[in-house]
Amino acid sequence: MEKFRKTSQYLLPLEKPDNTPGQYDVYPTFNLGNGKIKAGFHSLADEIAREKTVVIDGYIGVLFDLFKQELNLCLQAKGIQAVWWDIRAALKSEEEINTLAAPFLGGDDPIFGKRADFNLSDYFDAGQLKKIQPDPQAPMNILVGCGASLAGWKGKLIYIDLPKNEIQFRARAGIIHNLGTSQTAAPKVMYKRFYFVDWVLLNRHKKAILPSIDIMVDGQRPQDISWMKGEELRQGLKTLATNGFRVRPWFEPGAWGGQWIKEHIEGLPKDVPNYAWSFELIVPENGILFESDKNMLEVSFDSLMYEAGTAVVGEACYNEYGDEFPIRMDYLDNFDGGNLSIQCHPRREYARRNFGEVLTQEETYYVLDCKDDAVVYLGFQESIQPAEFEAALTESFQKNTPLDVNRYILSHPAHKHGLYLIPPGTLHSSGRNNLVLEISTTPYIFTFKMYDWLALDLDGTPRPLNIKRAMENLYFDRKGEKVKQELISHPALLEKGADWELWHLPTHRDHSYDVHRYTFHTDVEVKTEGKCHVLNLVEGEKILIETAGGVRQQLHYAETYVISAAAGSYRLINQSGREVQVVKAFMK
Structure with a gap:
């Protein structure tokens, strides 16, 4: 177990491991082609070496001090003596920040609060923000920390993202704390504040600056980063939004957990008592994995919704629920x-x-x-x-x-x-x-x-x-x-062809989504009709999904896949050698 995280789960490796053919893939990636994702602090230092001003913003849980240390060593090795500034100097007092957060923390309720209705900028003193100004005599000025871009500096903008599961693993290890606080707390107490306050503020902030991010960094391996240019990230997100994708699943033991996942899904630690959950598609906590030259980089799922939410879920759904997938x-x-x-x-x-x-x-x-x-x-x-x-x-x-x-x-x-x-x-x-x-x-x-x-x-x-x-x-x-x-669905046959059937598994009148199931031997063509489809292969070893945009993705038994509304149509191709079944969920 790494000292900066407390969990039995493996840390995402830098390079994508080879997956056993035909097996559930715990690291599903979208390949961007060659040369898109770089690794290490030296390559990042090379990228910014000619900059006079750099802003390093990022998410809660990022180990900014360690990031600064590693990047500074690489800059010094290139003969660059950067002057570093810390955005925390402009934070309001901890007492003021706690007062802002308190109404949304549910009092003594151990689990529930209410989503915060203010912004990250409310945690900062506007006068102190203005005082943080780059030194015109310095060869390079770097401003670092959560909300650093709020200072309004003009320069290269780097953003360090961190998956929600890793935030929780770091909280359990006691090495991070909530936004604007100086002390760690019990993991469940910290999680409640993450969910109802910190993540809400930082997600709004991330959406606001996403179009301006020059470099996106995956910060879950503190001394072994991967990074890519913002313009290439945004283009990758747009491609997913017009085709389809799998998110990176993650897995947790629990009080009532069982043994099925341990026995059937390869690539997971087996020295755990059980697995209670697989976060297949719980997007407030899932990430999306990009791959280039075998290097992997993860960004939070909400980045996709911020970049192209209407294309992902369709206009009607986006108008009703906004960025909430x-x-x-x-x-x-x-x-x-x-x-x-x-x-x-x-x-x-x-x-x-x-x-x-x-x-x-x-x-x-x-x-x-x-x-x-x-x-x-x-x-x-x-x-x-x-x-x-x-x-x-x-x-x-x-x-x-x-x-x-x-x-x-x-x-x-x-x-x-x-x-x-x-x-x-x-x-x-x-x-x-x-x-x-x-x-x-x-x-x-x-x-x-x-x-x-x-x-x-x-x-x-x-x-x-x-x-x-x-x-x-x-x-x-x-x-x-x-x-x-x-409350028990009674399936009804909707359509059939030479070797396929489409079944309706009706949901309740109080459900806003519906469920279909395809049964087929060879292939079946499906139209999105302006809606997002969420698929799961519930019978059979594997199928191939082919979108009208030309993206091809193999889906294995028990894996979940999202077809974006903007894909228009897609084809499910049986590769199992026997009849397969695919469940499809979509908004009514």
Whole structure:
């Protein structure tokens, strides 16, 4: 484990490793051609050697002091004595910054706050910003730190990006802290402030300066950077936005986690207790990997939306949700693990009012694999009495005693390729021995747990419950026979050809997205009709995806792929030697 991060997960290597043919690729890249991505501080020093003024901006979690040290050594080796300036000198006091952040941190709520409604510039003293001026006598002036471009210097703009998973690994290692603060805190406390304040401010700032970035640096390997020119980055993003892409997935152990991912996905550490999640497409935390000469560079997914969001999701969707990519896919693995908590998600208006979210969590469970004894908990027994249920939950929590789950909650046999519908306010849980492909709208942390089977988190402490919030959102009329009729999807054949079929897996009326499934032996042509499509190969070893723009990408079993709305059309070509199935999610 590297000293700057606390995790069992591998650090992204500089060079793309060879992937086993036909296997899930944990480092999916888009190849830019030769000469686009450079490696190391010496090459960066060469690039800026003739500049008089350089601004180095970047994301929270970047180790700016180490970056400065490494780059300065390379500049000195070239005979350049740069004068360095630190943007932190213009920050308001920590007390003032904490006062600004406090209304959005949810008080003593351990998980939830509300998205901040101010800007990064509000953390800085305007007068102090003006005082930071380059020395006209110096051979080179370099201004560095989060928000450095706010000083208004004219010169080469370098931006250092950092993936959200690596930010969390560094927080767990205790080597970084929240924006504008001087002390580290418990990882979960820091995460809440990252999510509701720091990431919000820095994303707005990144969007504002993205067109002006001259050099993009991947900062997750502090002493082994990769970088590319801003104009080539923006062109690469535009290509993805008119064709398609995979994001880089990442994986996490959890209290209820299972063994399916460990057994089926190569290239991951095996010395972990389990894998509970695969962040297949949870774009607030995923990145996009570019490749050139085998060198890899990762940028955050939101860069794609900032550069060409309308092309990615289509005009109608962009007009409604802006830069918020609306669909997510992730895996919940509890094969030989534990039950997921009994939970629900907020209704849309509740999520907007309380958390500042444009969307809420409108979920479905697509069962990719399961054992014979697996069940899905979904909806209430016909006899449910809300007050009695709440009292039982409260007693279980206070006395740490088991809840009589089957007295209140329905369980349904899990069936491979079955789709279980979980609109907001629906009680649900995945029983053990399922691998669930969770198809949902994008928000992903707003889970109100009511009962956690008396399980402990990996740190040995109980996970927080949210019984009150759950009771404010549950629909108690989702019970009995109504659940089987309305919350378990009943597939219907839409179209068929010589060797292919298109099935509709209807979602609930409260879902803003829909689900189709293609079954085919050779190939099938699909039109986007102005919408973004999210695909997953749920049966078969591999297919080839070919867009009208000429981009060709192999998709392996269980991998997720996004077709941009602007692609127009694409072709799915079977390479498995047997019938394959592809699930497609899209906004209604």
